[in-house]
Amino acid sequence: MDTQFLVSLAIILATFALYIGIAIYNKAKETSEFYVAGRGVPPIFNGMAIGADWMSAASFIGMAGTIMLLGYDGLAYIMGWTGGYLLLTFLLAPQLRKYGRYTVPEFIGDRFDSHTARVIAAICTIIISFTYSIGQLSGSGVVIGRLFEIDAKLGTMIGVVLIAFYAAFGGMKGITWTQVAQYVILIIAYLIPVIFMALQLTGNPLPWISYGDIVGKMGELDRELGISEYFAPFTNGTKWQFLALMFTLMAGTAGLPHVIVRFYTVSTMKAARWSGAWALLFIGLLYLSAPAYAAFSRFILMTQVAGSKITELPAWTKTWVDTGKLQVADGNGDGILQWQELIISNDIVVMATPEIANLGMFVIGLVAAGAMAAALSTAGGLMISISSAFAHDIFYRVLKPNSTEKTRLSVARWSIVIATLLAGVIALNPPGAITQIVAWAFALATGTFFPALVLGVWWKRSNSQGVIAGLLVGLGVTLAYIFAAKYGGFTILGIIDTGAGVFGAAAAFAANIIVSLMTAAPSQKIQEEVMDLRYPEQMVYKNGEVWMNDDGSKSV
């Protein structure tokens, strides 16, 4: 408990006050506001909200560290998590927006005219979002715990209360504007340390331009040490694992329900197109900086920490050694810390770097506030997805179609509270590392929603039997491969559990197509609705002809 603690706490409390204030100011009054913010969010701000929603604790805290430890192989995360926006914005977002529903299971249920498909899709949404949110909650627990110097479990509980509060009361409208604020905070918190490090190491304030030389220099240092070069490809897995992981992360991005639902909050297909472009620009700012963060941290550790006497290590090493995330054991007993003797956990790179580079307590506090913003904003979006899958798709559309708006809103709020508490309980003893849990959520989305949505939008012949078969086969194959690769040591071409989505997606596409062709075609009405998705709102496909709606009338 010192000045650093007070500064960090003040910054975090100030940002929380801002988020909660925005949530209260925008409290949702109608169902449409709760789920899709009344569909009036402008593309630039929607882009920022998607960015905050998208960039989770894994992106903010874990990614730079992962790249630092894996070198080139870690870049599969950079390309996978950004490339997914091409699939999403070209293949799905505008079309799903034109279809005009509240949630992903609702699209699947109505497009395939099947309550069974709707319920399976709702359950998949809950599984994927729930898995993902466990990672976020335990991430926020680590940050809070470290900050207050309390147990991470207590930190997780504080995070649970915060998330349940603003997600339940604000709904999507509150969350959208809160997430805009969270994006601004987290990107500032991420960029300031990288810019300062770039100035210190290269004298150029633009890290994106200047870190190439650092990467080259590290290659020389690695050669002198006799270890594989930082930028050498495929040192931690096969080329096929790299490609499979990249595909899984891309297709998973396009199939994550809490990201897709963002595109329902815009007004038109054109706005959906622009939202996707703005979102990737805002996300790209962080993703382009993460490899620079990794390179600078590794360079400082290699040149300023490794090689110093074990008794004269900088003060910051002590606090991190105490957390168990950093090891500086002098293995060969020569009194000097060699690079090989320094073992750093990828989760602490972003959090520890401001201290390593001696950037001052304001920056350290800001990074903690940014990490909290990343964890909370993603968890908030996930909770809305879970609550809409249950309250809207299962409770209202299937179980109680006559329930009043007031009942539905209160079911939605209660399901958020219950889901958050449940996820919080599991997050107290997480079943795996944060990045591992997140990767499974992506593999599941790749194996289930990506094929179902792509075929649902682009192939009118796909029918309810096909989509049900596709969802179940995709889910089964993905889960089976994850377990077989992780616990049974079974791999194909060296592809491990994180790349499982590639097999799930292939099986789901095949099952969907084969079963659809073996059973009756969907009704004429459904086929026309699918054809209609090819055109902008003003063009309407009806009875095999395309009509121009010139007067803008709503009765189509």
Added chain:
Amino acid sequence: MKKIDKKVADSYFREKTRNMIIYFAIGFLASFGVVFFAEPLSDITINGFPFHYFMGAQGAVLTFIILLFVNAKMGDAIDRKYGIDESKNEQISSGKVLDH
């Protein structure tokens, strides 16, 4: 409501689909293509980086961002060419929500 010639409607869809395939091909080459040929490409150096590393850390992401903005711009241009009025789209769209 007035009928649009089948050919016009088809060519709208064809133009959009053709552009999309071009964007996907470029994006695919910048990411999967470079990874596939990572070893031979690593001898080229760009701004201090080996080429495969540069593409993974910066080149591919910048390509994706540019493709998305080109897509948004070109999409608007195609809409204009076929006489689509965005304000009418908004009007229609705000009415076309399933009534719950």
